[in-house]
Amino acid sequence: DIQMTQSPSSLPASLGERVTISCRASQGISNNLNWYQQKPDGTIKPLIYYTSNLQSGVPSRFSGSGSGTDYSLTISSLEPEDFAMYYCQQDASFPLTFGSGTKLEIK
Amino acid sequence: EVQLVESGGGLVQPGRSLKLSCAASGFTFSDYNMAWVRQAPTKGLEWVASISYGGSNTHYGDSVKGRFTISRDNAKSTLYLQMDSLRSEDTATYYCARHWITPSLYFDYWGQGVMVTVSS
Secondary structure, X not given: OOOEEEEOOEEEEOOOOOEEEEEEEOOOOOOOEEEEEEOOOOOEEEEEEOOOEXXXXXXXXXXXXXXOOEEXXXXXXXXXXXXXXXXXXXXXXXXXXXXXXXXXXXX | OOEEEEEXXXXXXXXXXXXXXXXXXXXXXXXOOEXXXXXXXXXXXXXXXXXXXOOOOEEEOOOOOOOEEEEEEOOOOEEEEEEOOOOHHHOEEEEEEEEOOOOOOOEXXXXXXXXXXXXX
């Protein structure tokens, strides 16, 4: 099974700040890495697929990058609605696995 | 508009069974692979199972293999999760999710989730 290690688990940040969340796979996943946002009410929103492709409707302040085993999600300038949980997920092979999540909170 | 609406959750005793449903609309259900993902209270997301668009291929997470069965009725645009031999650790919110176009296993739409509580 491919293990996904996500960091940090908690990220205090301010409005307008640039932040980066990291995700490391236990083996190479050939860019098969996706990102999701979860709000406190449980709503899950897809953000990025295949490392760097923005889901339709997602603001351009979100971006993804990476290769091999190391990937990252960057938000260029935080807006109030961005404070939420973020999860990475690999879809290179079954079983599909998620990172443990990053809570982006207001500093 | 794509919609995924889960139902069938509730309180169930350990060892008993429960069947979840997910009613899909706004897209051609039979064209897409589908999945269940769960989240235990205060925990992260855990993939549970996936099924191919025709229903012939299924995959399960190790924690539910042999106890849960994913299925679908394309005529009714509905996804199911039959959960047998339930354990306390199965307590979670269960989300129905659509996989993006084959062969991608990215989840491009999610339901709102349904809560399952396994307790005596």
